[in-house]
Amino acid sequence: MNGNDTKRLSRLTAILTQLQTKRILTATELAQKFSVSIRTIYRDIRALEQAGVPVVTEEGKGYSLMEDYRIPPVMFTESQANALILAEQLVLKNKDASFISDYLEAIDKIKAVLKQSVRHKANLLTDRTRFDQNIHRERTSNNVSALQFALTNFRLTKIEYVNEAQQSSVRLIEPFALLSTDNWLLVAWCRSRNQFRYFRLDRIKHLDVLNQSFTPHNMTLQDFFDKYH
Structure with missing residues (x-):
């Protein structure tokens, strides 16, 4: 396997993870994320389909995965998924860029194995949560x-x-x-x-x-x- 093959395999794996993480992704979004042409993304999607991955193409919207398709078979409860979202917000305050990058990639993989309904709620909670680090005061809440x-x-x-x-x-x-x-x-x-x-x-x-x-x-x-x- 040459360098280009290795790079493509890595990208295909990453695209699969992204598709498991979000409801719908457009070819343009994927092309921008992986710094490749839209035509390359079209070829990658076809490769995933040929490999048996149930990619659903929604005309005029983008790509998604068939409901209940997720790898690996790891299950999180809704409250556990929500706890991870708060942890994500806290990590974003860290000063180490490489640590943030590694953690966000890990969170993407975790989101990818959630059921679609729980994943949608996790993404909503991400959008509706802001966390500013403050080490001088104790936060007390059970709610x-x-x-x-x-x-x-x-x-x-x-x-x-x-x-x-x-x-x-x-x-x-x-x-x-x-x-x-x-x-x-x-x-x-x-x-x-x-x-x-x-x-x-x-x-x-x-x-x-x-x-x-x-x-x-x-x-x-x-x-x-x-x-x-």
């Missing part, structure tokens, strides 16, 4: 996992909340994003106030994730910042 679940499954949540003036109230909220600054903050649509509000997790005294779903807010976290800040 992160429950709120991750509520956020990615679009479940209404009832909280007992104590504000800065030590006034307690019960709120019905639609969790939208998690931010970690000096404290854990939840961005959520508050049905009591009929607007987006920030809630400090250490001030949530009781939390119930309800069976009732809410309609997802059709915007990214960056869209939220652009609109409300």
